Amino acid sequence: MSTSRSSAPGTAPIVAVPTALHAEAAALQIAVIIPCRNEASSIATVVRDFRAALPTAAVYVCDNDSTDGSGELAARAGALVQRERLRGKGNVVRRLFSDVEADIYVLVDGDDTYDPASAGKLVQRLVQDGLDMVIGARESDRAEAYRPGHRLGNYLLTKIVRVIFGDRISDMLSGYRAFSRRFVKSFPALTTGFETETEFTVHALELRMPIAEISTPYRERPPDSKSKLSTFRDGWRILRTILLLVKEERPLQFFSLLAGLLALVAVLLAWPLLVTYMDTGLVPRMPTAILATGLMLVAFLSLTCGAVLDTVTRGRRELKRLHYLGVAGLWSRQAQRGGLNQVSG
Numbered sequence: 001m002s003t004s005r006s007s008a009p010g011t012a013p014i015v016a017v018p019t020a021l022h023a024e025a026a027a028l029q030i031a032v033i034i035p036c037r038n039e040a041s042s043i044a045t046v047v048r049d050f051r052a053a054l055p056t057a058a059v060y061v062c063d064n065d066s067t068d069g070s071g072e073l074a075a076r077a078g079a080l081v082q083r084e085r086l087r088g089k090g091n092v093v094r095r096l097f098s099d100v101e102a103d104i105y106v107l108v109d110g111d112d113t114y115d116p117a118s119a120g121k122l123v124q125r126l127v128q129d130g131l132d133m134v135i136g137a138r139e140s141d142r143a144e145a146y147r148p149g150h151r152l153g154n155y156l157l158t159k160i161v162r163v164i165f166g167d168r169i170s171d172m173l174s175g176y177r178a179f180s181r182r183f184v185k186s187f188p189a190l191t192t193g194f195e196t197e198t199e200f201t202v203h204a205l206e207l208r209m210p211i212a213e214i215s216t217p218y219r220e221r222p223p224d225s226k227s228k229l230s231t232f233r234d235g236w237r238i239l240r241t242i243l244l245l246v247k248e249e250r251p252l253q254f255f256s257l258l259a260g261l262l263a264l265v266a267v268l269l270a271w272p273l274l275v276t277y278m279d280t281g282l283v284p285r286m287p288t289a290i291l292a293t294g295l296m297l298v299a300f301l302s303l304t305c306g307a308v309l310d311t312v313t314r315g316r317r318e319l320k321r322l323h324y325l326g327v328a329g330l331w332s333r334q335a336q337r338g339g340l341n342q343v344s345g
Contacts, residue, residue, distance in 0.1 A: 028334065030057035030123065031102035035092040036110035037064035040073055041222045047077035049116035050108065054123070060100050061110065062092045070110070089175075090196040094189035103333050105179040111221050114176040118216040122178035125212055130331050132183040132209040133200065135169060136176030138218035153235045160242055161198065164250065165205040169213060172201045173238070176216060181333070183209065186324040195241035202245045206317065207324055251313050255306025262299035266292045 032050045036043050047059050061079040063071030065087055075081045084095045093107070104123055108114050114136060122134045158172040175197060183204070191199050204211050247254045270292035276284055283289050328336070 028103040028127070028330070029101070030054060030104045030106065031100050032057050032059045032106045032108065032119070033096045033100055034059065034061045034074075034079070034108055034110045035064060035089050035096070036061050036066065036070050036074065037087070037092075038066045038068045038070060039110040039112075040066075040068040040070050042112035043070045043110045044073045044077040046108070046110050046112050046116075047074050047079045049112075050106075050119060051078055053116040053119045054106065057106070058102070060096060062096050064088070064092050074110075086192070088192040088194075090189065090191035090193050090199070093196050097184045097187060097189055103181050103330065105181070105184050107175065107177045107179065109175040113219055113221055115217040115219075118176070118214065119178075121214055121216075122176075125214055126178045126180060127330055127334075129212065130210065130329060131212055132180045132329075133204050133211040134178045135171060135174050135211070135213045136216035137171040137213045138174055138176075139215045140218040153238075157198070157235070157238055157242065160239075161201060161205075164242075164246055164253075165202055168205060168211065169201055171213065173197045180330050182324060182327040182329050185327045186320065191241060193237060195238050198238055198241050198245070202242075202249065206249050207321055209324075249313060249317075251309035252306040255302045255309070259299040259302040259306070262295050262302060266295035266299065269295070 032054060034043070034046060034050075039046075043061065047061065050057070051059055059079045061071065061074040061081045063074070063081055063083045065083070065085050071081045071083060082095070082099065084092050096107075097105075104126060106119050106122060108116075108119075118136055122136060125131065126134045154171065154173045158170065161172050162169065173194075177200065186207075187200070187203055189196070189199070203209075269288055273283055273285060273289050273292070276282065
């Protein structure tokens, strides 16, 4: 039988997780965090389902300036509700990560598209393997649940991230994840909208955190629920975020590519001038010669900037790694609370 002990206000209860999850998760604090904006048709169901799936966890809902009473419905269903007036999922995640104290965080959307029964699997894998993030990779054969445009966009954007940052994930944009406290409290949370999933992934890959994926069922929204995700607008914002993260985290590669393109254009412009000069000793198109020279100078300047920023980025990465290591990992927190090898029955 599972038990819970009271803790300070604003923190998840210290719990003894049932054996259905994993005995090694005993005495860890678990928080289910749910961003929500105008999800009156589903939020109460999501809260009740996750309270049933993780009965010893605290459920937090962040009402993102809803106008349909979503926050009140979540509170009546048993959730702890806070409000964030700045619109956007990234703003909500920043608020939840800042205010909620726990050892394990389960992040899920409030639209009732993710499978609550998979929450225990995510938590079990996180604790059993001492991971920092477990992604619920979506699986669905229903077009209504996973629209072709969204599926294609997710594939292309995930492929870009896998090529640049590492081939360790298959569903970068999944909103169903379990995190360790170490991940949450070292995560900068700089984005404002649906780009936050991209930021999760790149943060984990850049710090080489131990992560995993588990396949989870994915279903369509309730009939009277409308998605806030725009295929093209949010797809462009996510792509822009990837490009910005490449510039920030891979400056040498980014500026080297830019320098190569500039140098190629300069050579293409200068080649006919060089052939003419070799034949006649004259430079007939002086403006083109000046443009080619300027482009080549900018190319070398771009390469120099990349080399300098690469050194700066390495220092930033070291600081982020040290901050990450300053937060106790799951196994350490279990040992401190005497939860290792504890079996609950």
